[in-house]
Amino acid sequence: xxxxxxxxxxxxxxxxxxxxxxxxxxxxxxxxxxxxxxxxxxxxxxxxxxxxxxxxxxxxxxxxxxxxxxxxxxxxxxxxxxxxxxxxxxxxxxxxxxxxxxxxxxxxxxxxxxxxxxxxxxxxxxxxxxxxxxxxxxxxxxxxxxxxxxxxxxxxxxxxxxxxxxxxxxxxxxxxxxxxxxxxxxxxxxxxxxxxxxxxxxxxxxxxxxxxxx
Ligand SMILES: Cc1cc2nc3c(=O)[nH]c(=O)nc-3n(C[C@H](O)[C@H](O)[C@H](O)COP(=O)(O)O)c2cc1C
Numbered sequence: 001x002x003x004x005x006x007x008x009x010x011x012x013x014x015x016x017x018x019x020x021x022x023x024x025x026x027x028x029x030x031x032x033x034x035x036x037x038x039x040x041x042x043x044x045x046x047x048x049x050x051x052x053x054x055x056x057x058x059x060x061x062x063x064x065x066x067x068x069x070x071x072x073x074x075x076x077x078x079x080x081x082x083x084x085x086x087x088x089x090x091x092x093x094x095x096x097x098x099x100x101x102x103x104x105x106x107x108x109x110x111x112x113x114x115x116x117x118x119x120x121x122x123x124x125x126x127x128x129x130x131x132x133x134x135x136x137x138x139x140x141x142x143x144x145x146x147x148x149x150x151x152x153x154x155x156x157x158x159x160x161x162x163x164x165x166x167x168x169x170x171x172x173x174x175x176x177x178x179x180x181x182x183x184x185x186x187x188x189x190x191x192x193x194x195x196x197x198x199x200x201x202x203x204x205x206x207x208x209x210x211x212x213x214x
Pocket of ligand 1 (some may be wrong): 023024025026027040099100157158159193194195196200
């Protein structure tokens, strides 16, 4: 095997760390559309993510029709109403004020699926931990999230959706698991502070210390 090496400049590492600080879950988008080349660029690098056994189980579905997006939004509203019922009194009122999606504003919708039993990789690494297939797809999303931010785009993850209903709306193949429903677009604003921290729902703890096993 040919041995190659590549070192990254300090300035790049600093920029990368800045990127981590500026990546946000975005829920408010401008109406500027994302061009096809940019979408394909994002997808091609998301597919460079690590995956168990190199199984590459991710499947990306772009949702372009307005009717389908509207159906997804209706599904969100239904599920969010139910989710609110889990809280009591003031917390419920606080929950209902939160903006937890940007479905109507986002110029691009992306459903991310994971093949349940991909042939690629011949099962390597997953007989002991079958969930690693899904973890692989989540890694591709993490990569996409950061890459999008680097290109000036925002990504918002919407999980207040019933996968069964989404699969039905999108007519997904039976052997695909829904991992994420993502909104993509140019953010209306950028911040280093997560929205849920900003509105006093949940702040970040940050790293405190290792738990040392002796
Ligand atoms: C698996 C997953 C599901 C999420 N689902 C939602 C969601 O349904 N609605 C929402 O507003 N944010 C959702 N988020 C975004 C988180 O709330 C957000 O990442 C967190 O508050 C930290 O903010 P930040 O991403 O801006 O740092 C989700 C994030 C992850 C990783």
